[in-house]
Amino acid sequence: MKKSVFLGTIAVAGLAAGAVSAQTLDEVQARGELNCGVSTGLAGFSAPDSDGEWQGFDVAVCRAVAAAALGDPSAVNFVPTTGQTRFTALASGEVDMLARNTTWTFTRDVDLRFEFVGINYYDGQGFMIPRELGVTSAMELDGATVCIQTGTTTELNLADFFASNNMDYEPVPVETNAEAQQQYLAGACDVYTTDSSGLAATRATFEDPSAHVIMPEIISKEPLGPVVRHGDNEWGDLVRWVLVGLIAAEELGVTSDNVMELAEGTNNPSIERMLGNEGEFGPILGIDQDWMVNVISSVGNYGEIFEENIGEDTPIGLARGLNAQWTDGGLLYAWPFR
Amino acid sequence: MTSMTEPPAESFRLSQLIYDTRYRSMTIQVVAFILILLALFWLGRNIVSNLEDLGKDFDFGFLGSRAGYDINQRLIEYSNDSTHARAALVGILNTLLVAVLGCALATVLGVIAGVLRLSNNWIVARLMAVYVEGFRNIPLLLWIILIFAVMTEATPRPSDFRGDRPEASMILGDSVAITNRGVYIPNVFFTRSLGGNEMAEVTDSAEATVIASSSGLDWFVIILVFVASILGARAIGRWATAKQEATGIRPAGAFWMQVGTVVVPSVIVFLALGATLDFPGLRGFNFGGGIHLRNSLIALWLALALYTGAFIAEIVRAGILSVSKGQTEAAFALGLRPNRTMNLVILPQALRVIIPPLISHYLNLTKNSSLAIAVGYMDVRSTLGGITINQTGRELEGMLLLGLFYLVTSLVISGVMNIYNKSVMLKER
Numbered sequence: 001m002k003k004s005v006f007l008g009t010i011a012v013a014g015l016a017a018g019a020v021s022a023q024t025l026d027e028v029q030a031r032g033e034l035n036c037g038v039s040t041g042l043a044g045f046s047a048p049d050s051d052g053e054w055q056g057f058d059v060a061v062c063r064a065v066a067a068a069a070l071g072d073p074s075a076v077n078f079v080p081t082t083g084q085t086r087f088t089a090l091a092s093g094e095v096d097m098l099a100r101n102t103t104w105t106f107t108r109d110v111d112l113r114f115e116f117v118g119i120n121y122y123d124g125q126g127f128m129i130p131r132e133l134g135v136t137s138a139m140e141l142d143g144a145t146v147c148i149q150t151g152t153t154t155e156l157n158l159a160d161f162f163a164s165n166n167m168d169y170e171p172v173p174v175e176t177n178a179e180a181q182q183q184y185l186a187g188a189c190d191v192y193t194t195d196s197s198g199l200a201a202t203r204a205t206f207e208d209p210s211a212h213v214i215m216p217e218i219i220s221k222e223p224l225g226p227v228v229r230h231g232d233n234e235w236g237d238l239v240r241w242v243l244v245g246l247i248a249a250e251e252l253g254v255t256s257d258n259v260m261e262l263a264e265g266t267n268n269p270s271i272e273r274m275l276g277n278e279g280e281f282g283p284i285l286g287i288d289q290d291w292m293v294n295v296i297s298s299v300g301n302y303g304e305i306f307e308e309n310i311g312e313d314t315p316i317g318l319a320r321g322l323n324a325q326w327t328d329g330g331l332l333y334a335w336p337f338r
Numbered sequence: 339m340t341s342m343t344e345p346p347a348e349s350f351r352l353s354q355l356i357y358d359t360r361y362r363s364m365t366i367q368v369v370a371f372i373l374i375l376l377a378l379f380w381l382g383r384n385i386v387s388n389l390e391d392l393g394k395d396f397d398f399g400f401l402g403s404r405a406g407y408d409i410n411q412r413l414i415e416y417s418n419d420s421t422h423a424r425a426a427l428v429g430i431l432n433t434l435l436v437a438v439l440g441c442a443l444a445t446v447l448g449v450i451a452g453v454l455r456l457s458n459n460w461i462v463a464r465l466m467a468v469y470v471e472g473f474r475n476i477p478l479l480l481w482i483i484l485i486f487a488v489m490t491e492a493t494p495r496p497s498d499f500r501g502d503r504p505e506a507s508m509i510l511g512d513s514v515a516i517t518n519r520g521v522y523i524p525n526v527f528f529t530r531s532l533g534g535n536e537m538a539e540v541t542d543s544a545e546a547t548v549i550a551s552s553s554g555l556d557w558f559v560i561i562l563v564f565v566a567s568i569l570g571a572r573a574i575g576r577w578a579t580a581k582q583e584a585t586g587i588r589p590a591g592a593f594w595m596q597v598g599t600v601v602v603p604s605v606i607v608f609l610a611l612g613a614t615l616d617f618p619g620l621r622g623f624n625f626g627g628g629i630h631l632r633n634s635l636i637a638l639w640l641a642l643a644l645y646t647g648a649f650i651a652e653i654v655r656a657g658i659l660s661v662s663k664g665q666t667e668a669a670f671a672l673g674l675r676p677n678r679t680m681n682l683v684i685l686p687q688a689l690r691v692i693i694p695p696l697i698s699h700y701l702n703l704t705k706n707s708s709l710a711i712a713v714g715y716m717d718v719r720s721t722l723g724g725i726t727i728n729q730t731g732r733e734l735e736g737m738l739l740l741g742l743f744y745l746v747t748s749l750v751i752s753g754v755m756n757i758y759n760k761s762v763m764l765k766e767r
């Protein structure tokens with residue numbers, strides 16, 4: 001990881017001349033492969049399975065973009081990044097996009113010069129603690145030792161939370177989720193704090209998940225979404241509309257099962273436009289006319305991706321909550337394909 | 339340049355620049371110099387244009403803004419309201435702390451292992467060989483992670499110390515607790531501090547405890563007194579030697595006067611300041627009170643010291659072996675006892691061989707301390723070169739500052755060691 005920070009810095013600094021001004025889409029198409037930055041391993045979001053295939057909620061976004069841009073959901077080179085290396089990797093051109101639970105903040109959007117294309121998971125920071133400690137509220141954590149991943153919004157929220165509640169804590173900085181999990185299970189910290197989806201995903205991999213409780217308090221807003229570099233609007237548009245397409249497909253009832261059938265023609269003009277039977281949306285984005293057919297047939301719609309990777313029928317068991325469609329009382333609201 | 343290129347003007351031709359050995363080296367140097375300048379210029383222009391493309395400027399202003407993150411090990415006052423510059427300073431002090439501790443322990447280990455490896459005792463010599471080869475030939479990172487893993491996995495949790503029948507107990511008369519979060523040792527604080535010492539009663543707990551914090555001023559005075567006493571003791575030593583040379587008899591009790599001069603004033607100052615020990619004890623989730631040596635510090639420190647110590651052992655052994663055996667025999671022939679032979683004859687000569695490579699191992703240790711990242715030790719690489727860069731997006735500025743810090747530190751270390759080297763060098767007259 002150190003190497004990649006360093007190389008990234010050097011690259012940003014001097015050698016990768018014009019990595020940003022070049023058209024990312026052209027590069028990806030010429031390369032025939034999408035370089036997608038994911039996390040180093042978080043069950044349900046992005047982790048290699050037993051065959052070494054990357055699987056997960058964030059991974060599906062990468063695959064969807066690859067399906068749209070290249071027509072092949074497997075043409076992805078997954079680049080594991082930590083909280084600290086992800087931005088350098090993106091800025092230096094090592095990856096074309098990030099799909100790894102990254103919070104949309106002012107600083108990252110404006111000062112760090114990135115472009116958040118949308119939000120694929122509405123989250124908030126929570127705390128996990130062993131049940132045997134008998135703590136029921138985050139307000140009882142005064143003096144606790146807390147494991148946090150460095151280079152995240154988590155560590156800033158944590159500092160604010162404890163300071164504003166006049167409590168003390170001992171931070172134990174860790175690089176990756178795997179490291180945090182190991183420290184937490186060894187008891188080197190009392191509490192693990194990160195995005196609550198991450199806590200649920202981590203807990204699901206424990207030997208005895210029921211021995212750990214997630215505190216009711218959510219101390220921050222963590223809108224997580226895919227990120228691209230600032231300045232290449234065409235590429236940003238593409239990634240944005242793939243994400244919107246995934247969400248819209250769920251709303252419109254387009255699934256991986258019926259997409260082929262619907263692509264033959266329907267009487268719903270919205271679906272007709274999205275699937276490319278009407279208008280020229282694909283070519284306007286610089287890609288195939290049937291891009292959304294490729295996307296949905298390869299990874300499914302947003303709801304399918306959610307249920308398959310992190311939904312209530314998986315060990316991670318996250319409810320849709322804020323991430324339900326607006327029609328179901330959630331915050332997901334796809335902009336019109338028009 | 340001009341003075342060197344002064345040719346016999348009448349017969350100078352351009353081709354001489356290449357074919358005439360008097361000028362050729364000059365020509366090559368000038369060409370190389372221009373090429374290097376061009377390369378630097380190219381890199382510099384690339385940086386500027388890439389930063390422009392990214393829409394970033396080059397600005398150190400971020401150092402003055404609020405850091406917003408907490409650091410667990412702080413040698414100076416720091417909170418998340420402090421600036422990034424302060425966070426960098428906290429990191430720098432942590433780096434220096436582990437470097438100084440590491441160099442000290444590595445030297446002690448290295449000298450002992452180096453001397454013992456030459457021992458006539460077969461077992462001892464072999465054991466030292468195992469130590470040296472084991473640590474020299476396995477990457478440092480593995481040792482750091484291994485020691486850290488052992489310290490976190492194999493030691494009891496603070497909660498194991500609780501209850502009527504605790505699974506773990508403190509050692510050394512209940513003064514030291516070894517836990518998976520680090521080692522807690524007693525701290526010294528001063529009830530009659532010279533200032534800056536907050537004496538606060540914890541009112542919300544059943545037994546009021548004094549929050550111990552010893553002010554820097556107290557320690558400064560103590561160190562000052564201690565250094566002064568050592569100088570005094572040396573003066574007494576010189577006086578005794580002068581007397582011995584004049585009269586042939588060393589004044590009785592000179593040694594004990596020296597010991598007294600070193601010990602008594604310091605003890606008096608300690609007592610005058612009301613030094614009291616603050617013992618660690620269980621408070622809430624963790625141990626409180628005392629000094630908390632975190633596992634990250636201990637693991638990094640031990641690994642750096644053991645690893646570098648193995649190299650130093652070899653340097654020491656080589657240094658001793660470089661002094662010819664005739665020197666020892668000559669010293670024995672003059673009737674010098676073995677330990678005086680070592681101190682007066684062998685070591686002064688061996689040091690000349692030992693010091694220069696020792697310097698580079700001190701430098702290595704200091705730079706290797708940036709492997710702190712493996713165990714989450716908050717050194718300057720982790721604060722300035724890690725979190726700060728990540729939160730502000732100032733990679734270039736941060737990395738430049740970081741490089742500058744390591745450069746300056748290394749130059750200072752080698753500067754100081756070179757002065758010491760001069761003092762032990764062969765003085766040619």
Ligand SMILES: N[C@@H](CCC(=O)N[C@@H](CS)C(=O)NCC(=O)O)C(=O)O
Binds near residue numbers: 149
């Ligand atoms: N959303 C926060 C935190 C992101 C974060 O740290 N996520 C963790 C778990 S929720 C992660 O992805 N870890 C995987 C890894 O270690 O690479 C941010 O953007 O700063």
